[in-house]
Amino acid sequence: MADTHQQKYSALNSEKNLSSYFKWPVFLAIVLFPALSISLHNVGNACLFSLFLLAIVAAACRYKPMGISFGQLLKDYWPLHLAMVSLALAVLLNQILTGIFAVKYYDTALRIALFVPVLWVILALPLNYLKKIQWAFAVGALLALIKIYVITAAEGLRPPNIGFLAIIPFSDMALLFGILALISIGWNERDEKLAIGFKVLACCAGIYVTILSQTRGSWIAIPVFALTAFMLLRNIRVRYRLAILVLVLTTLGTVFTFSSVVQNRLAAAKTDITLYADRENADTSLGIRLQLWRASWELFKEHPLVGVGRENFSDGLDDLSARRIITPMATSFSHSHNEILFNMAILGVFGLLAILSIYFVPGYYFLREIRHPDSVVKTAAGMGLILCLGFFVFGLTDMMFFWSVLGGVYSMSVAAFLACIIKRKKELKAA
Numbered sequence: 001m002a003d004t005h006q007q008k009y010s011a012l013n014s015e016k017n018l019s020s021y022f023k024w025p026v027f028l029a030i031v032l033f034p035a036l037s038i039s040l041h042n043v044g045n046a047c048l049f050s051l052f053l054l055a056i057v058a059a060a061c062r063y064k065p066m067g068i069s070f071g072q073l074l075k076d077y078w079p080l081h082l083a084m085v086s087l088a089l090a091v092l093l094n095q096i097l098t099g100i101f102a103v104k105y106y107d108t109a110l111r112i113a114l115f116v117p118v119l120w121v122i123l124a125l126p127l128n129y130l131k132k133i134q135w136a137f138a139v140g141a142l143l144a145l146i147k148i149y150v151i152t153a154a155e156g157l158r159p160p161n162i163g164f165l166a167i168i169p170f171s172d173m174a175l176l177f178g179i180l181a182l183i184s185i186g187w188n189e190r191d192e193k194l195a196i197g198f199k200v201l202a203c204c205a206g207i208y209v210t211i212l213s214q215t216r217g218s219w220i221a222i223p224v225f226a227l228t229a230f231m232l233l234r235n236i237r238v239r240y241r242l243a244i245l246v247l248v249l250t251t252l253g254t255v256f257t258f259s260s261v262v263q264n265r266l267a268a269a270k271t272d273i274t275l276y277a278d279r280e281n282a283d284t285s286l287g288i289r290l291q292l293w294r295a296s297w298e299l300f301k302e303h304p305l306v307g308v309g310r311e312n313f314s315d316g317l318d319d320l321s322a323r324r325i326i327t328p329m330a331t332s333f334s335h336s337h338n339e340i341l342f343n344m345a346i347l348g349v350f351g352l353l354a355i356l357s358i359y360f361v362p363g364y365y366f367l368r369e370i371r372h373p374d375s376v377v378k379t380a381a382g383m384g385l386i387l388c389l390g391f392f393v394f395g396l397t398d399m400m401f402f403w404s405v406l407g408g409v410y411s412m413s414v415a416a417f418l419a420c421i422i423k424r425k426k427e428l429k430a431a
Contacts, residue, residue, distance in 0.1 A: 022063070022124040025054055027132070030125065030416055034136035034180075037409050038173045039143045041164045048114060048408035055117035058124070065123035066426065073120050080418075083361035084411065085113040086354035087401075090347045094306045105310045108407040112358060115411035122419040127376075127427065133416055134184035137177045138202035144174035145205040148212050158214050169403055171213035172221070172394040176387070178206020179225045183232055183386055186379030214265050217397035223249075224393060225386065232370070232382035283329045289337045289397075291330040295320050296341035300348065307348035316345070335402050339395030342402075359395075362414045363388035369421055376424045384417035 029047040037044030059070060074081055088109040095101045122130070148162050148170070162170040182203040188195050210218035226249060230242075272286035282291055299308050299316045308316045317331040336342035343351030366384035369377055391410060394400050401407050 019063075019065070019124055022054060022058060022065075022121065023126065023129065025050065026121060026125045027129050029054075030122065030130065030133055030412075031136045033409060033412050034133060034177060035139040035143065037405060038140065038165060038170055038177075039147050039163070042405075044405040044408050044412075045111075048111060048118070048412055051118045051121055051412065052114050055121040058121055059117075063124070065120060066423065068120070068123060070117070070120050073123075074116070077119075077365075077418075080361055080365055081116045083357035084115040084414070086357045087343075087351075088113045090343070090350035090354040091310075093350050094309055094347050097306045098309055100309060100311065102311060108401045108404045111404055111407035112401070112411045114408070115415050118412060119415040119418060122415050123422065125419070127420065127423045130416065130420055130423065131187055131376075134181065134187055134199075137184065138181035138199055141174055141178035141181060141202040141206040141209070144170065144177065145209050145212075148174070148209050152212050162213070165403060165405075167213050168215050168217060168398045169394070169400055169406060171210050171215035171218045172390070172398070172400065173406065173409070174209035175206040175218050175221065175225070176390040176394075178203040178209075179229060179386055179390070180383050181206075182229055183383050184379060186232065186375055186382060211262065214261055216265055216269055217394060219262075220397065221390065221393045224389070228386060228389065232379075232386075282327050288330050288333065291326040292317075292333055292336045293338055293341055295326050295330065296336040296338065296345040298325060299345040300341070300352075303345075303348055305348045305350075307344065307346045307351055310346045313342075313346055335399045337398055339391075339399055339401060342399060355395075355401075358410075359388055359392045362418075363392075365418065366421075374424060374428060377421050377428075380417045380420035380424070384414060384421075387413050387417065 029050045033044050033047035037047070055070075058065070088106055091105055091109050095105075151159055151162055158167065160167060165173075181199045185196050185199050188199075207222065210222070268284075269286055272284035275281040275284055276287040276290055281287060295317055298320060299313075314331065314334070317326065317333070320326045321328050321331045336345060340352065340355055343355040345351075347354065363385060366381045366388065369381035370385065372378045372381065387410070391400055401410075
């Protein structure tokens, strides 16, 4: 009996020692990826692969974060894990059925699939450390504003890229980081006015990035985010939530009314749609996008099971141009400017199911916790839901997962928010 007790004590002591070794490197990766992933090249990738390597080391050491084995985590959350690896499976099925194999087409899909080991190793981080991610998102939005302000001020025009990211996904992510910082106010007490003010400032920074970038797709998402945030920030009094909502909407209305940049962009959109509808000019900014959407749908209808494959997308556009379904100018683009249609075109029905699973299965896990009585759980669920909603909305007008680093940001963010929920619910159960 004494030997058994000694063995249990040794096992617990060993678990505690291993936990201390994993805590700091995991914490570093968790706070760096929101703060720097869209501002400094390869930081997001480094954070993702660091977490993956730490998971391998943890498995080799037989370490069990929170006493949960990797196999047990797979069993408990198998629908979520399946959803996050589904895009990689869709690529594999396409290559098996077409007989055309290329490793490079797994790039983004595998980064999303790394969610499975990343979630497991993140559970090694104490909850109070894990919640520090709220500040990282705020810093990320502010750094994004500084970067785009410097670049746009220097160039004087709307640049196609902000560093290593195209301007549209950069703007989208800056806005999303700002909104996530705002939602994380749910982790603050009502009297923490300085912290709350800093997060509101970060949210405004994210919105201002969309003005500097002149990104119309981001503007579409702002009212959606504003209404969702109003419903989620329940620990703030209704009159304060109304004040924040009115302030944001009034600011946006003022900017949209008096900013010549915004007015010109909106007027251009209206003109583009009119020219496309009247068949006078299909090669405008929005006209090209509408052509690509139509082209993707045509490719899906002609290859509904497995799609044309990523490697044949350009050839598919050329064929549609030869048949005068789209213009020659539209063939110069490498994707559809729509996440769902692009995956339908290149991967068929498997791509459609995969991308919808990546959005909605994690979204379901977060949505079911939205009404949880505990503010820590509810806020983490709200942040996770905003993340999934944001990528879905942004994916309607552009390609987020076309940029591999954003696939890693998505998988790490889903893992971090879900880990907060798992750890807090275990604390509540033990109390």
